Amino acid sequence: MTETPDSPKQDYRDSVFLPKTDFPMKAGLPQKEPGILKRWQAQDFYAELRNRRRGREKFILHDGPPYANGDMHIGHALNHILKDMVVRTQTLLGKDAPYVPGWDCHGLPIEWKVEEQYRKKKRNKDEVPAQEFRAECRAYAQNWVDTQREQLKRLGINADWDNPYLTMDFQAEATIVSELLKFAESGQLYRGAKPVMWSPVEKTALAEAEIEYEDITSTQIDVAFEIIESPIDALKGAYAVIWTTTPWTIPVNQAIAYGPDVEYRICRKRQDDGRQYIVGLELLGAFGARLGDELVPLKAIKGSDLAGTMVRHPMHALGGFFAKPRPMLAGDFVTTDSGTGLVHMAPDHGEDDFDLCKANGIEPLFAVEGDGKYRADWLWLGGEGSVINPKFNAPDGPICAALHEAGGLLAASADYKHSYPHSWRSKAKVIYRCTPQWFVPMDKASADGALREKAMTAISQTRWVPEKGQNRITAMVEGRPDWVLSRQRAWGVPITLFVDRKSGQYLCDAGVNARIIAGVREMGVDAWSDERAQAYLGSDYALADYERVTDILDVWFDSGCTHAFVLESGRWPDLSWPADLYLEGSDQHRGWFQSSLLQSCGTRGRAPYNAVLTHGFTMDQKGMKMSKSLGNTINPLDLMRDNGADILRLWALTVDFTEDHRIGKEILAGVSDQYRKLRNTFRYLLGALDGFSDAEKVAVTDMPELERYMLHLLADMDAKLKTAVNDFDFNSYVRLLTEFCNEDLSAFFFDIRKDCLYCDAATDPKRMAYRTVLDTLFHALVRYAAPVLVFTSEEVWQTRFPDADSVHFSEWPDVNAGWIDAKLSENWLSIRGSRMLANEVIEPMRRNKEIGSSLEVEYSYNGDPGEVDLAEIFIVSAVHHGRETSAVKTTNHKCGRCWRHLPQVVEDGALCGRCADVVGGE
The missing domain is CATH 3.90.740.10 (Valyl/Leucyl/Isoleucyl-tRNA synthetase, editing domain)
Structure with a gap:
């Protein structure tokens, strides 16, 4: 021990090892995030990640196509954040998890909007050539695809944005036609006059999924x-x-x-x-x-x-x-x-x-x-x-x-x-109307069973998250009528059938069908025309003997076929069939989940997915359905402009998304506070690890109990996080992460060890052990947080490792399950309980201004301290063994460097032995 300096009033601030970092407390996400996005785009991040994961175990999430009509809304944001979380967590686990986004581009909503434009110009849609009208529908859809794509990118969604799938691509349209003709060739198609839901306003049949009740x-x-x-x-x-x-x-x-x-x-x-x-x-x-x-x-x-x-x-x-x-x-x-x-x-x-x-x-x-x-x-x-x-x-x-x-x-x-x-689109009343329509029969017997039977078997073989989704879709498929495929509109994939005028039977000829498919692949839906009809029929049939069907397909058949042209076509070689997961809102049990199920069971005998994850709907803060007329809508674009995408992502991943959930100013204020605490955890880690190198690392066996206990907690959380990923339980995932950062680290570990960090010598084994654990925590936490806070985690990573690759190339942290120590954990749970009790006893003294800091307290309790320095753990002057729990203000003097009140300090401002050694050794 070196000699204490003569002047007890000396300023020792320069000798304290305070954390140092350029990582700001103020996030400034709206300003920073666009720059990070540009950097990712410049390096073609998605393609690079595919290269690095090539050959690994696959995880295929197939994106359900949103409709290309209007700006992104809060439902889009939630849905795509959840999908991104799935893909990123599976990627973090080391898998190759590609993500190809897509859009549904045909159908009545787009046709309706184009007609609205016509009405404003006093044009009659029926007087416009069909090909010209469809071209306008295609342009309208493309405009909204491009708009929504940029908006979704802003959320930090990592996807193949340069090569999405569109149901209006000629290749997609040809595949849809091919899938329809598979039904025709197998006898799973008939035309019949039956009452169907009909919209007199939109002048077309509607599917159950297009109906809402008021x-x-x-x-x-x-x-x-x-x-x-x-x-x-x-x-x-x-x-x-x-x-x-x-x-x-x-x-x-x-x-x-x-x-x-x-x-x-x-x-x-x-x-x-x-x-x-x-x-x-x-x-x-x-x-x-x-x-x-x-x-x-x-x-x-x-x-x-x-x-x-x-x-x-x-x-x-x-x-x-x-x-x-x-x-x-x-x-x-x-x-x-x-x-x-x-x-x-x-x-x-x-x-x-x-x-x-x-x-x-x-x-x-x-x-x-x-x-x-x-x-x-x-x-x-x-x-x-x-x-x-x-x-x-x-x-x-x-x-x-x-x-x-x-x-x-x-x-x-x-x-x-x-x-x-x-009608969920026009909001007008519908009627049952009997018209000739094309149907897929649900109960027609076949060699491999009726479609309903195959679908029910496929439902039972699929994993449904949450489990109640299975009951929902089972009831819907069990009681649904035959599938009405036809619509009486212009913008969609045609029902490419020729019907014999005498027998009423549709023509089923492989050669004719092949020519039709080739024509649609070349020209898209415009290929189905009177002008080309005889060429499709070839020399074996006369057009005069056949009616060319002019109905189009239900758009649910379009989207139900997406698994075929996205997962099987080879255009996206990273994808494969069937998908591991479909993820959409719970309304899709009667929509996309069901149309995909029926389409795939009708052509392939099984579902196109192994698991289905459903989420609820976003309500306002009071639990009311959002409505423009009520003025309670939340615009995700405004949220990102004001708060940043990471706040929106954190909200989406903290709510119980499997049920209907809420969003509002107060809820978002709570999310922002949660974000601030996570950000401060990373800021502390960055500052505390300033100058850390591998030379400083300490073996786990040489660490104090507290450090080993923290590694135990980390390993325990690591296992729980993996379970949450496998269960798609992202609410628990984020809760585990935030509670660990707030309760185990900030309020406990960091609080106790700040004295060690600031005041121990740089080469002190305890301080080196602490910083070793902090380094382990940093590498684990930044990876855990990366799928959630995609921008902030990158900022954190680049702050510490400015020349390193993106954190999003990283894999799941290497956390040793052997760090689990149940006996050690039990002991420290008891110590933490005693620490909480001590705080409860000391807090009234602080409120009454009897003390300014818990370091001024001597604390007595009747527990067994063991080998742990409880004064350090409780952050008090001293801990005594006594019959009763009590706290008194100490008479010990305050060290001028570490501010601890210790018997060895001769007067206020003088140095304790430890601090004297550190100062003297500088």
């Missing part, structure tokens, strides 16, 4: 059909009463359904008007209330006795179709939940209606046109509509007025509230 108020009416023939004499001259909330379907009524097991009553009004009605027994009261009178039961009738009964339409006086008698038919679907217990049948506009009527030889009429108006030649309301117009269906509208005049309208009121299907 509450509306409709007109409900009770209509009387006079019974003209019945095996029950008492029924002749009575009226069968039906109830409906779609008055517009009365003009196409063809039958009335009854429940065979339902109890009916012939009844009359108390204020007798000379009429008798037949109504379900359980519904007499409700029917009477709608009529405004009490009903008097006259005779009981069992439903099955109604067989053979005939009625006539209230508008029978019009003649023709309306004069034809209507049969009453037994329907198992008829209930007494509402209405009258009798259901009017319009096979054009209902699934049950269609099935029951078809089974009884009644065919659809096709009276309602694609725009929702009745055919011009229809006897009643011809050329009028639209059928979804509330005024058209109103109690004083044309339908009810005519029924009232004819004596058929018993009651009408515009007060029935119920849920009703709408």
